[in-house]
Amino acid sequence: MTNQNPYQNLPGEAYWRTGVASCNPLDFEKLYTRKFEILETDKIATAGSCFAQHIGRHMAKSGFNYRDYEKAPPLLPQHLHAKYGYGIYSARYGNIYTAHQLSQLFDRAYGKFTPEETVWTDGERYIDPFRPTIEPNGFSCLEEFKILQDAHFSAVRKMFETADVFVFTLGLTEAWRHTSDKAVYPVCPGTAAGTFDADVYEFHNFTFVEIYQELKQTLAKMREINPGLKVILTVSPVPLTATASDKHVLVASMHSKSTLRTVAGELAQEDPLTDYFPSYEIVASHPMRAMFFDPNLRTVSLRGVDQVMRHFFKEHTPPGVLEKSPAGNESLDEDDIVCDEELLEMEQTL
Amino acid sequence: MILLAGDSHTTVLKRAHDELHPSDPLVSNIKIGPLGPGYKLSRRFFKPHKNRITFNLPMARNTFLKTTGKQALWFDQNILYGFSLRMHSFKISQNPTWLRHAPYELAAEKGKAPISKAAMLEIIKEDIGSTFEFYELLLKNNVPFFTIEGPPLNENIQVLKRGADKEIILAVDKAHRHYMQSWLCDKGIDIVKAPPAAFTEEGFLKPEYYADREGDVRHANTPYGRLMLQNVLDYLQSHHKSRLQA
Numbered sequence: 001m002t003n004q005n006p007y008q009n010l011p012g013e014a015y016w017r018t019g020v021a022s023c024n025p026l027d028f029e030k031l032y033t034r035k036f037e038i039l040e041t042d043k044i045a046t047a048g049s050c051f052a053q054h055i056g057r058h059m060a061k062s063g064f065n066y067r068d069y070e071k072a073p074p075l076l077p078q079h080l081h082a083k084y085g086y087g088i089y090s091a092r093y094g095n096i097y098t099a100h101q102l103s104q105l106f107d108r109a110y111g112k113f114t115p116e117e118t119v120w121t122d123g124e125r126y127i128d129p130f131r132p133t134i135e136p137n138g139f140s141c142l143e144e145f146k147i148l149q150d151a152h153f154s155a156v157r158k159m160f161e162t163a164d165v166f167v168f169t170l171g172l173t174e175a176w177r178h179t180s181d182k183a184v185y186p187v188c189p190g191t192a193a194g195t196f197d198a199d200v201y202e203f204h205n206f207t208f209v210e211i212y213q214e215l216k217q218t219l220a221k222m223r224e225i226n227p228g229l230k231v232i233l234t235v236s237p238v239p240l241t242a243t244a245s246d247k248h249v250l251v252a253s254m255h256s257k258s259t260l261r262t263v264a265g266e267l268a269q270e271d272p273l274t275d276y277f278p279s280y281e282i283v284a285s286h287p288m289r290a291m292f293f294d295p296n297l298r299t300v301s302l303r304g305v306d307q308v309m310r311h312f313f314k315e316h317t318p319p320g321v322l323e324k325s326p327a328g329n330e331s332l333d334e335d336d337i338v339c340d341e342e343l344l345e346m347e348q349t350l
Numbered sequence: 351m352i353l354l355a356g357d358s359h360t361t362v363l364k365r366a367h368d369e370l371h372p373s374d375p376l377v378s379n380i381k382i383g384p385l386g387p388g389y390k391l392s393r394r395f396f397k398p399h400k401n402r403i404t405f406n407l408p409m410a411r412n413t414f415l416k417t418t419g420k421q422a423l424w425f426d427q428n429i430l431y432g433f434s435l436r437m438h439s440f441k442i443s444q445n446p447t448w449l450r451h452a453p454y455e456l457a458a459e460k461g462k463a464p465i466s467k468a469a470m471l472e473i474i475k476e477d478i479g480s481t482f483e484f485y486e487l488l489l490k491n492n493v494p495f496f497t498i499e500g501p502p503l504n505e506n507i508q509v510l511k512r513g514a515d516k517e518i519i520l521a522v523d524k525a526h527r528h529y530m531q532s533w534l535c536d537k538g539i540d541i542v543k544a545p546p547a548a549f550t551e552e553g554f555l556k557p558e559y560y561a562d563r564e565g566d567v568r569h570a571n572t573p574y575g576r577l578m579l580q581n582v583l584d585y586l587q588s589h590h591k592s593r594l595q596a
Contacts, residue, residue, distance in 0.1 A: 076473055084472075139467075147457060147458055147464050148466055
């Protein structure tokens with residue numbers, strides 16, 4: 001018997017008053033305590049919904065061993081990399097909004113699932129239904145589509161097999177899928193590409209149980225080929241652009257994020273190699289008063305991203321900031337110097 | 351007057367031209383001068399004005415001053431221009447990109463990461479974008495001009511010595527030339543092509559046309575300049591005979 005109850009003598013962050021109410025939201029402490037260390041040599045890969053782009057970009061700049069398994073050709077101008085899906089994530093898979101999409105990517109990369117519908121056509125162009133924005137105007141022929149897809153799957157396999165840390169940002173519960181084989185699309189067919197057909201595509205709002213089971217199985221599949229893979233789950237604080245659930249978008253958004261947050265928390269709680277990083281809370285919880293959102297109250301401002309990464313890097317101290325190397329096609333090589341000499345000779349004899 | 355101007359590949363034309371007998375009317379009718387090195391011409395090297403184009407590069411201004419008496423390009427119908435401006439793939443062909451990547455058609459066979467057709471076009475456009483912008487400006491102002499293709503690639507370029515696949519490099523060169531020629535053709539701009547006699551069966555520059563300067567794998571030599579100048583003269587004879595007689 002003791003006079004003390006479990007709520008006495010807890011650290012400051014355990015109490016709402018000292019952890020939140022009396023603190024400047026910019027100075028919240030211990031929102032995140034890491035479960036495991038990220039070593040300087042650990043190969044890090046990222047995937048997920050659009051918010052994951054920020055995480056990947058910051059990891060790449062931080063000096064961590066962030067890996068891009070499907071690198072842009074060095075000659076492709078930097079300002080076009082994102083347009084062609086390069087450098088956004090660790091491979092050119094585009095946004096992966098749902099746990100089912102991640103699972104599907106894994107299965108497709110290993111030939112365990114082939115969707116009925118593998119390609120869309122738009123006039124004479126060929127579009128990948130599962131990464132419709134990867135080539136701005138689609139592919140020129142089926143052969144090109146296939147070669148680029150094979151290379152992509154090869155990069156994805158390498159990522160799953162060699163990464164030491166996989167950071168996955170859960171974005172949505174709502175998805176559109178094929179009615180017969182249940183293949184999940186990143187966006188509703190007919191929006192970014194393709195043509196909508198209500199007989200072919202159906203809306204589905206994945207439940208907690210479905211997402212939990214799918215993600216758990218996916219992590220198990222990943223660790224079958226890569227034992228010891230450390231996983232960091234986050235939930236995107238970006239609300240839904242639109243809902244097809246018949247609910248108000250605000251209500252649907254809250255439902256979606258709450259479900260994803262619970263799945264992530266559940267998996268992190270039961271698996272020692274899965275951690276949860278609270279990017280959702282850092283940006284979207286009410287003490288932040290929406291200060292980290294842009295005026296549309298949906299997209300996260302750069303300040304918000306910085307705040308998220310500040311909390312992350314406080315626990316995972318980056319090894320050091322990388323110096324940006326000059327672009328491959330900008331350097332002056334010996335041949336350029338030869339050029340100058342040739343020209344000077346000509347100029348002198350004019 | 352006919353003014354042939356451009357990047358460092360113009361030098362061999364000048365050397366060949368310098369060999370002509372001083373009494374040859376071609377000597378007085380044709381002037382040849384540099385605009386600047388290719389790597390500087392890959393950026394926007396000119397500035398449009400109402401009735402003239404000025405140049406950011408002192409070398410270009412100097413050439414125009416010495417040959418036309420003005421530091422800028424004026425829209426004078428009495429002057430026919432022949433430009434050799436980044437009319438070759440050297441800058442992209444010799445890039446280390448091709449050690450890891452390849453145009454998609456060759457990627458699987460060569461074990462390289464594929465580049466889509468659209469991304470290849472972006473790479474080529476980036477390389478010759480400012481040149482096309484310059485040509486469009488000339489067209490807009492009705493300046494009479496034609497273009498002169500650069501020499502074939504030398505198979506001793508660094509990227510090949512580092513292990514890049516010849517077939518990939520030739521495919522890149524071919525794609526570059528094809529895009530350039532299609533664009534010029536669509537715009538109705540004449541091209542004096544590199545002489546077929548200078549190409550090996552594979553598509554590289556024949557060794558007898560290698561530059562004399564040791565280590566120079568970018569340029570061709572004076573004998574190549576003679577061949578190319580002859581091509582230019584043949585073109586002028588067939589398309590602009592009156593200007594040669596002027």
